[in-house]
Amino acid sequence: MPRRARRLALQIAMRPMWLHARLQRSLDNPKLVQFNTGSMYREDLSGVKISNMFIRTRQTLPATIFISLATLLLLAIVGCSSEEPTPTPVATPVSATEAVELARKSMADLQSFSFQLTHDSGHTTLSGALELTRAVGLVATNGLDLEAEANIGRAFVRVEAVVIGEQTWMTNPLTGVWSEIAPEDSPFSFLDPVKLVADILGDTQNSAYPDSHATDELQILGTIPAQSLAALVGTVDPEANPEVVLFISPNNNLLQKIVINGIVQPEDEAGTIRVITLSEFDKQVSLEPPI
Template identity: 25%
Template sequence: MVVALSALLMLAACGGSSAPDARQLLAASQAAMQKVHSYHFNLKVEHPGSGATLVIQSADGDLLVPDRLQANAGALVLGSLVQVKIIVVGGQQYMTDPITGRWQTINGLPDPRVLSDSRTGIAALLGQIRNPSTPSESSIDGVACWNITGKLDAAYLRGLLGDQTRAGSLLDAAVWIGKNDQLPHQIRLTGVAADGDTSQTVRTLKLSKFNETITISAPAV
């Protein structure tokens, strides 16, 4: 009897955190993301397409809901990689000249208004993952997470890619949702999302520092 009881206790200890339902977890993460008013992001793109004049290959910065974004970015401009700063305030987009460092107006940057919109942004993306897998335990930068994989229509990357987006193209999607906060801590998308992409193109978006106080202002041009 004592041996059997010990075995049951060991099984309970090992299996105490059974995986939640994937669709319920994605819905909870979608709801949690809709309440976020700011976050830090880190975007990395491997093997990006070359179908546009300006292609963001990496970016590290902040987004303030609903319409402000700032980042240090690595951008492909006419095929050459340059390091620039970008700021978006409402419908106005700014980038530093890679040679002079002076601010200039530009088009084609990620649109924070679309990324913040519950119908088109990151929250919407979470709600549109098809055929989600059973969540598995994982972690991102020390944060305990549930990992879910599935498929996603590239149309939901319009906030990141703008008019380059290849709507209708299905991407391999993987998301990491925090066990304690239900927020998405990483999203990885593989496949053709924009003109020039290949099946080897991978976009990895990390999110952190949710709801911290930040200020983003338009630069002097």
């Protein structure tokens, strides 16, 4: 209740009590008394007129006082209940740099996750004249399971690989038959998704939020040295600094997607766009040899 309204209500409630006090003084000190009827009575020695009138008045005064006190109590209760609650402090949003650091720590605690590499434009060049266009895989505590799609010239091939510890198995691109190979003979020997995520989150520079972004995820813009992407592509252009966009979940600070725009490898064109999507965090998985 506004302060001015409470003050007015208090004055109204106190008025009967003020009238009672005034009438009581009149009884103790006889003098001319005027009532709302306009009639004036002087105290009579017999006390008949004034006595009769004040007897009636005194009979009604206790009820009046009770009503006044009840009104005051009600006003106090309403006044207290109408007080506005103390606003809950709003948490200060973290800076873009702090959000990246939180994501780095959260991703480091994971035991497993799935990943997918696609290209909105261009491809990734591997050894053996392979032009990688898409790769999906699973990172577990004991290794890596990978399936890749690539081109050799005009031919399309699909290759699968499993890495457990120091052992590597891969399918023949032409026959699809599994065989164990020396780790250094694998066209994916450089691929290390765990190191890749750590390097990206640890080396992103000029972090900043875009002017607007979706509320269900954090988007962070920045740049990164191409050398920090060696665990993704192998050979890099040491002078390149492509742009990156990081998509981070605000609920658990996990990195969900990375968009890399620009030259990373010496063979890349300026408009090359690589997209890495991460999902299925901390699923209970264990890899086994394919043969």
